[in-house]
Amino acid sequence: MKDWSHIEKRWVGALFGAMIPAHPHKKLPSLQEIETSSFWERFDRVAPTQLRLGLRLGVWIFTWLPIFLPRFRRRFHRMSPDKQTRFLYAMANSRSFVLRQIASTLKLFACLAYLQDPNVRDQVTRLADQTIPSEKISVKLATKTTG
Amino acid sequence: MYEDLAHAIFDGSQLAKEQTLRADAVVVGSGPGGATVARDLAMAGLRVVLLEEGRLWLPQEFPPDAWTANAELYRNVGATLAMGNLPLPLVQGCAVGGTSVINGAISWRLPKDVHQEWLDDDPKLAETLPWEAVSQSLDRVEQDLHIHPTPEEISGPNNLLLGKGAQALGYEHRPISRNVRGCRGLGRCMQGCPEGHKLSMDRTYIPEALQHQALLYHSVCAKRILHRNQNVEGIEAQTKGGGRLAIHAPRVIIAAGALHSPLLLWKSGLRHPMLGKAFQCHPGVGITGRFPTPVRMWEGATQGHEVTGLRREGIKVEALGFDMSFVASRLKSFGEELSHDIADLVYWANWGAAIRAEARGSVKPSWTGQPKVSYSLTKNDLTKIRRGIRVMGEIMLAAGASFVYPGIHNWDEKVSDPKRFSTLEQEVPLHPKYFNALATHLFGTCRLHSDPQKGVIDTNFQTHTTKGLFVSDASIFPSNTGVNPQTSIVALAHLCAASILQEN
Numbered sequence: 011m012k013d014w015s016h017i018e019k020r021w022v023g024a025l026f027g028a029m030i031p032a033h034p035h036k037k038l039p040s041l042q043e044i045e046t047s048s049f050w051e052r053f054d055r056v057a058p059t060q061l062r063l064g065l066r067l068g069v070w071i072f073t074w075l076p077i078f079l080p081r082f083r084r085r086f087h088r089m090s091p092d093k094q095t096r097f098l099y100a101m102a103n104s105r106s107f108v109l110r111q112i113a114s115t116l117k118l119f120a121c122l123a124y125l126q127d128p129n130v131r132d133q134v135t136r137l138a139d140q141t142i143p144s145e146k147i148s149v150k151l152a153t154k155t156t157g
Numbered sequence: 158m159y160e161d162l163a164h165a166i167f168d169g170s171q172l173a174k175e176q177t178l179r180a181d182a183v184v185v186g187s188g189p190g191g192a193t194v195a196r197d198l199a200m201a202g203l204r205v206v207l208l209e210e211g212r213l214w215l216p217q218e219f220p221p222d223a224w225t226a227n228a229e230l231y232r233n234v235g236a237t238l239a240m241g242n243l244p245l246p247l248v249q250g251c252a253v254g255g256t257s258v259i260n261g262a263i264s265w266r267l268p269k270d271v272h273q274e275w276l277d278d279d280p281k282l283a284e285t286l287p288w289e290a291v292s293q294s295l296d297r298v299e300q301d302l303h304i305h306p307t308p309e310e311i312s313g314p315n316n317l318l319l320g321k322g323a324q325a326l327g328y329e330h331r332p333i334s335r336n337v338r339g340c341r342g343l344g345r346c347m348q349g350c351p352e353g354h355k356l357s358m359d360r361t362y363i364p365e366a367l368q369h370q371a372l373l374y375h376s377v378c379a380k381r382i383l384h385r386n387q388n389v390e391g392i393e394a395q396t397k398g399g400g401r402l403a404i405h406a407p408r409v410i411i412a413a414g415a416l417h418s419p420l421l422l423w424k425s426g427l428r429h430p431m432l433g434k435a436f437q438c439h440p441g442v443g444i445t446g447r448f449p450t451p452v453r454m455w456e457g458a459t460q461g462h463e464v465t466g467l468r469r470e471g472i473k474v475e476a477l478g479f480d481m482s483f484v485a486s487r488l489k490s491f492g493e494e495l496s497h498d499i500a501d502l503v504y505w506a507n508w509g510a511a512i513r514a515e516a517r518g519s520v521k522p523s524w525t526g527q528p529k530v531s532y533s534l535t536k537n538d539l540t541k542i543r544r545g546i547r548v549m550g551e552i553m554l555a556a557g558a559s560f561v562y563p564g565i566h567n568w569d570e571k572v573s574d575p576k577r578f579s580t581l582e583q584e585v586p587l588h589p590k591y592f593n594a595l596a597t598h599l600f601g602t603c604r605l606h607s608d609p610q611k612g613v614i615d616t617n618f619q620t621h622t623t624k625g626l627f628v629s630d631a632s633i634f635p636s637n638t639g640v641n642p643q644t645s646i647v648a649l650a651h652l653c654a655a656s657i658l659q660e661n
């Protein structure tokens with residue numbers, strides 16, 4: 011990300027923030043609230059060129075594409091949270107394989123960045139611990155096995 | 158484990174000068190294929206140098222989250238793409254121990270029917286690779302790597318639910334046999350076991366090799382095989398610290414994995430009609446489902462239960478305990494709904510199906526010097542993928558899932574009625590881009606065959622073109638196996654070492 015311009019960083023921030031906003035009942039923070047500099051530092055160090063270029067291109071496409079779509083008519087970061095979410099759903103289910111791939115790649119990186127944060131991981135685990143214990147499952151083994 | 162072996166370990170990131178070494182054998186790549194040969198040759202008294210591009214990690218250093226693991230322990234962040242009718246990520250490790258460090262520890266014997274297919278294709282294999290020898294070698298691997306079925310106490314719900322659903326529908330299933338000792342079911346195999354319970358190569362054969370005077374150079378990348386007049390002479394390598402290493406040896410064993418072994422031969426000017434040609438893999442597809450009771454997918458043996466009954470159809474279903482981040486990325490939601498789903502991550506389960514695909518592709522160097530992989534799935538492969546998804550969906554619902562995400566484009570996003578799956582095969586076209594897949598088992602690019610027109614290495618694991626140059630990794634497999642390959646790779650590597658020692 012070190013070679014990304016300030017404005018590109020804002021775009022990716024908007025996209026990631028729209029993918030994972032704060033939990034409506036404040037159970038978890040939004041992706042924009044957490045510190046992702048170590049994530050990007052590592053990305054810069056290890057991501058192969060293709061991936062780096064692909065991700066950047068994806069950010070450009072998802073930032074500008076809504077302007078050309080009658081339902082949206084604005085750049086991504088200028089849309090309301092509701093429209094941003096609708097745009098992301100539309101892309102994830104698009105007829106275009108490329109748009110679907112961009113949506114899933116951006117989402118994958120958003121989730122990786124979000125859940126590399128130890129505090130978020132702790133919070134998810136804590137939420138899990140507050141649930142009822144798991145079902146007790148005992149599996150009867152199949153008698154025949156294929157070697 | 159490595160405390161007493163410091164004298165045998167050299168960190169390439171600290172080596173900035175030129176250095177020349179002499180050895181009896183140099184092994185490139187420390188995954189299951191390379192580590193095994195290095196260990197056997199060292200134990201037989203040969204002076205062995207083992208080169209590895211990745212670094213040496215200690216269990217306590219392994220990262221808990223998928224991003225850090227993918228960035229530090231996986232090659233290209235796990236994003237090497239095969240290009241064809243469906244771009245397919247090919248996942249490989251890059252560390253001392255190779256992909257064994259980040260694999261699921263699933264241990265399968267090479268099926269006899271697969272071995273028979275190899276013999277049918279090349280009857281001469283029966284002389285050097287008879288079933289008895291392979292089977293004995295597999296026995297030995299099972300013993301050395303403490304391979305045993307996953308006990309129920311450490312399985313965790315993600316595994317047990319697969320067993321429950323398979324049982325309900327009458328599919329043959331069983332706990333997965335794994336190469337672990339004292340596994341506590343921490344569910345982190347794919348980030349490296351933080352307590353060293355997984356008996357990957359860095360915990361087993363590599364330290365054994367070092368105890369027998371082998372030298373390990375890690376963070377060192379082999380650049381060229383030195384050869385003259387069809388005889389091998391050694392390896393030229395580059396260290397991470399900017400130094401250069403020349404190792405002269407009469408035997409060179411290439412074990413850089415199915416993508417990089419052919420590349421190294423290619424870059425060294427060793428041309429061969431089949432080099433990089435018969436690439437095969439097991440494309441894998443996943444399915445995610447939500448249960449009414451907690452699954453805690455990140456707890457329990459990472460991969461502890463499997464459906465075996467469809468193996469002969471070329472489909473293997475496995476429970477697949479991913480890190481939280483991968484689970485989250487597989488959910489279909491965005492925005493507040495995704496935040497909700499992440500808060501409820503405890504309820505989700507994830508399983509995968511590995512397909513024995515018939516497609517063959519090719520690997521050659523791209524303009525960047527990295528492997529360029531061309532590979533397109535066939536209609537038969539897509540039929541198996543589609544069936545794999547159907548079977549997993551049915552099993553998940555039979556196990557009690559409230560609903561599942563089949564992950565197929567332009568078909569039901571969410572399925573809660575098992576009857577829907579009975580029409581999946583009629584409704585979903587065999588269009589590759591309707592599916593999402595990735596591959597972790599790669600084979601065949603330096604294929605073993607007695608006929609130099611059909612294989613790169615002969616039945617003694619030596620290349621047809623160059624004396625003293627051997628290959629020992631997944632690239633030598635005459636075909637894919639339809640089962641998890643590590644145990645077979647190690648078993649064949651033992652036979653490769655035996656063959657080298659016999660020539661000796």
Ligand SMILES: Cc1cc2nc3c(=O)[nH]c(=O)nc-3n(C[C@H](O)[C@H](O)[C@H](O)COP(=O)(O)OP(=O)(O)OC[C@H]3O[C@@H](n4cnc5c(N)ncnc54)[C@H](O)[C@@H]3O)c2cc1C
Nearest residue numbers: 186188190210255256260261262263379630631641642643
């Ligand atoms: C996520 C994942 C899960 C898996 N789970 C299982 C499982 O549960 N069971 C199973 O049986 N199989 C599993 N596999 C597959 C299995 O781990 C591999 O098939 C096996 O490790 C391949 O062994 P190999 O020796 O051919 O290559 P690798 O293990 O890939 O080792 C090759 C090594 O060579 C090094 N190398 C490459 N080029 C150079 C160079 N030029 N110089 C120096 N070093 C170099 C690489 O860094 C690497 O460490 C899994 C794979 C993945 C990715």
Ligand code: SF4
Nearest residue numbers: 340343344345346350
């Ligand atoms: S499941 Fe956990 S304890 Fe067991 S081998 Fe894997 S990482 Fe180690």
